[in-house]
Amino acid sequence: MIKVSNISHFYGDEQVLYDISLEIKEDELVFLSGDSGSGKSTLLSILSTLLKPSSGELLIDDSTLDDVENLDKFRQENIGFVFQFHYLINYLNVYENIALAALDDKKKNINSLLENLGILELSSRYPNEISGGQRQRVALARALINEPKIIFADEPTGSLDSKNSKIVYELLSLAVKNGTTVVVASHDMQIQDHATQTIRMIDGKI
Ligand SMILES: Nc1ncnc2c1ncn2[C@@H]1O[C@H](COP(=O)(O)OP(=O)(O)O)[C@@H](O)[C@H]1O
Ligand SMILES: [Mg+2]
Structure with missing residues (x-):
């Protein structure tokens, strides 16, 4: 589903990725591991279409992004993002935060999704009224x-302790079982148990 060939990336004249090629198939949980500064976030940004690489090719379902007319719409329909910081909006409650991101025909699924993630009872709470682990489940x-x-x-x-980390990994694994492909960049090795493919990055190389 995603294939990158010979990706290199520079910030200014500092090279941070060197000739990366890899393939991610459907229903995989890919673990991008490596020390801080090894290039995980940069590679993840490239794979997720947020950053254009200095050179090399990204193919999603055999198409280049040059064929995509509206990249924002493409992302909203095809890609979900989760970051270390939750980026929830503090003056919207849990339900409203999700509704804001939802396409019109998906809004009806919000409550059942919250139930599956074990957070339905938090629906009308605000981000500052729930725990860090709960916020990440909302994200x-x-x-x-x-x-x-x-x-x-x-x-x-x-930003989570190991108990909450485990819950997040289990929920990501559940998403994979339900047909979503997941790519996780992390220096936490705990996720390796759940991964179908582990890619180790060292100094911008795999
Ligand atoms: N926006 C940026 N501008 C300049 N240098 C950056 C930027 N983002 C990351 N870097 C540098 O690129 C290298 C790889 O960083 P990053 O992809 O964030 O690695 P990781 O996620 O593994 O910690 C580091 O040397 C970092 O300092
Ligand atoms: Mg990073």
Whole structure:
């Protein structure tokens, strides 16, 4: 579903990715591992269409992004994002945060999704009224609401203790069972148990 060939990336004249080629198939849970500064976030941004690589090719379902007319719409329909910081909106409650991201025909699924993630009872609470682990589950719900083909998560458990991290990994695995492909960049090795493919990055190379 995603194939990158010979990707290199520079920030200014500093090269941070070197000739990366890899393939991600449907229904995979790919773990992008590596030390801080090894290039995980940069590669994840490229794979998720947020960053254009300095050179190399990205193919999604055999098409280049040059063929995509409206990239924002393409992302909203196909890709879910989860980051270390939840980016929930503080003056909207849990339900409203998800509704804001939901395409019109997906809004009816919000309550059943919250129930599946074990957070339905938090629906009318505000982000500052729930715990960090709960906030990250809400962020995950927001990423899942449009039933994306693929979810990209960058250090999704970076601010969580190991118990809450485990819950997030289990929910990501559940998403994979339900047909979503998941790519997680993390320096936490705990996710390796759930991964179908582990890619290790060292100094911008795999
Ligand atoms: N926006 C940026 N501008 C300049 N340098 C950056 C930027 N983002 C990351 N870098 C540098 O690129 C390298 C890889 O960073 P990053 O992809 O964030 O790695 P990781 O996610 O593995 O910590 C690091 O040396 C980092 O300092
Ligand atoms: Mg990073």
